[in-house]
Amino acid sequence: MAYSDYKFFLENDNNPFILFNAEKRIVYLNTAAEFLLGRVSKYDLYAMCIEHAPKAYGSKMTYLNLRYDDLSFYGITVGYQDDEYIGIRLYQSVKNRQPTAKELTKFIDTDINTLLETSISLVAMQEQFDIKLMIDMDIPEFKISQNDFFKIMRKCFNSFHSGSKLNISLKLRVGETIYVKNKRCKLVKLEIKTQNERDCSEDQELERLCENNFIDYLADEKKIRLLIPML
């Protein structure tokens, strides 16, 4: 007997899938799409659907690099079988870097609040920043490479112009986890925002450094956001 409940697989797919009706309303979305919609509006996604839709009934895959907050995609498929519904599926880029056992030895139990406050004290001695700090004292200790964390913070702060007003926040990211070395890890979000434009020339280097520490790095002209796994 053929198994026919394909929806189950769609529901649990890591790649977001959304089905719109002709009135631009969402009639179905899977779990991954729910996370996506926390980062991008449905109108933007619908607009992308229309832009990349095939000329006739059927489906069309387009390769393009998309990044919404911490989610990145390497392509989309847009398809429709009638004039009533149109669907879009986004293909998530995979970060397939897992730490070696040797690499993990540099991660030691650390209070990230203390580490962050020390980094701020250090930068305050060298640069004139107007810093507003919001931390979460309930974040428990977790494994961090202390040397790398200081290095990342040094480079982050270097990218902001002296005299800038910085809003720094550190909090637990609720409801999201990542797997590192087969261990499900909660995430801590560290964000540094400014009103002035920052120097983005070192962003690639920062991203590489973060990747070595399994930290997701996202930055634009006015913000740096780190998602740090609680190893």
Add this chain to the structure above:
Amino acid sequence: MIKFIAESTQLVNIVKSLQLTKKFFVSSLIVGEAYSGKKSVARHVLPDAPLVDGENLNNILDVLQRHDEVIINNFHKIANFSLLNFDNKRIIATALYQPKDPKVDELFGYIYTLPPLRERLDDAQALANIFIQKAKQTLSLSHEVFINIKDLDLNENSKSLEKSIYKKLVFSDIDQKDIEEIMYDFFLEHLEGNDDYKKYLPLFEKPLIEAGLKKYKSQLKLAGILGINRNTLRKKANEYGL
């Protein structure tokens, strides 16, 4: 051993930063000119850490195996940076410059630049006071000595500072007889040509006219003081480029 001093804002901030990160496993590099005080800073922050030199890589690797806190002097002389692993160590390294190898930036949580003493006059003055006391003891001088930091040589940081203090102190204590003795020894060693009177006369004339011009600020007045013709004085001053 000279006690550690930090008076300038630049040095105080570096020391504070190193003290703050001391409770973590962080590696720091201090870059600065020779004799600018890098090693003293490292020793002050990690008083019990073994000190190794960048020239001996095998020794560094050996010490890193056995200790969590290490001071590495002359870090720029290390032949192969990729052999180093500072994970979960407290390292303070000192170097004349930051090596261009990208591995160096990867190794250190913090990289500090220690300005030379000539840009840290507060430290230079404090260090000079210590050197003066030390030199006075060595030279058995009891009189008070006032030396302006601007008159001292800071080109080679503490090395030239100490040397210039000794010179100033020795000079402050000599009389005419000492000068004669110095010149006597000098001539004894150097006289050898046919025209040496002309060659060595500037040794006496140049400082005499230079100091006289500084003191009296007028060639006419100085000519009177020295009891020579003012045209002769002008000619001599031009000759010595004064």
